[in-house]
Amino acid sequence: MYLIGFMGAGKSTVARRLSRMCGLASIDMDSYIERLAGMPIPQIFEESGEEGFRRMETQALRDIAAMEPMVVSCGGGVVTRPENIALMSAHGTVVHLRVTADQAAARISDTSSRPLFQDLAAARARLEERLPAYEAAADLTIETGGRSVGAIAHEVRRALERRGVLERLDASSVA
Ligand code: S3P
Numbered sequence: 001m002y003l004i005g006f007m008g009a010g011k012s013t014v015a016r017r018l019s020r021m022c023g024l025a026s027i028d029m030d031s032y033i034e035r036l037a038g039m040p041i042p043q044i045f046e047e048s049g050e051e052g053f054r055r056m057e058t059q060a061l062r063d064i065a066a067m068e069p070m071v072v073s074c075g076g077g078v079v080t081r082p083e084n085i086a087l088m089s090a091h092g093t094v095v096h097l098r099v100t101a102d103q104a105a106a107r108i109s110d111t112s113s114r115p116l117f118q119d120l121a122a123a124r125a126r127l128e129e130r131l132p133a134y135e136a137a138a139d140l141t142i143e144t145g146g147r148s149v150g151a152i153a154h155e156v157r158r159a160l161e162r163r164g165v166l167e168r169l170d171a172s173s174v175a
Pocket of ligand 1: 008011077
């Protein structure tokens with residue numbers, strides 16, 4: 001299951017909670033990329049530019065798609081490449097955690113680790129530009145505004161159970 005959405009939507013925190021709730025492993029794509037590159041994300045942007053980062057992101061998605069079933073917390077820009085959307089759709093269920101730029105800004109305490117969230121006006125424009133891609137890529141969308149991590153994770157879990165996805169994940173993880 002892939003959690004997508006804008007920076008500050010709570011993807012990593014919700015992924016960790018969901019993985020505990022469902023007994024599945026979880027993986028954070030940004031951390032995976034940082035390990036792969038041997039440097040933090042702002043440095044990757046400095047040394048290789050956004051395009052270099054996007055190449056690593058697609059490689060990370062390919063690696064992760066080949067791993068055991070798990071909860072994947074994606075970087076906010078994963079939907080900027082159609083190839084990434086195709087990979088996610090082919091390998092799992094895509095859940096969009098929807099947030100506004102203003103809510104995201106309130107949640108992000110330190111923007112220094114996010115080179116593409118430096119000012120609110122630019123973040124609002126970037127989110128507006130990406131929103132159609134998030135919606136098109138998602139199998140389901142969950143509102144996150146004003147809600148706790150537990151409430152969001154429960155709603156994702158219930159929605160996935162209704163769709164029969166969790167049983168499928170459980171069954172294949174013990175096979
Ligand atoms: C990005 C989001 C970040 C990280 C990188 C680029 C984006 O991930 O992948 O800074 O383009 O939205 P989070 O959404 O986890 O902050």
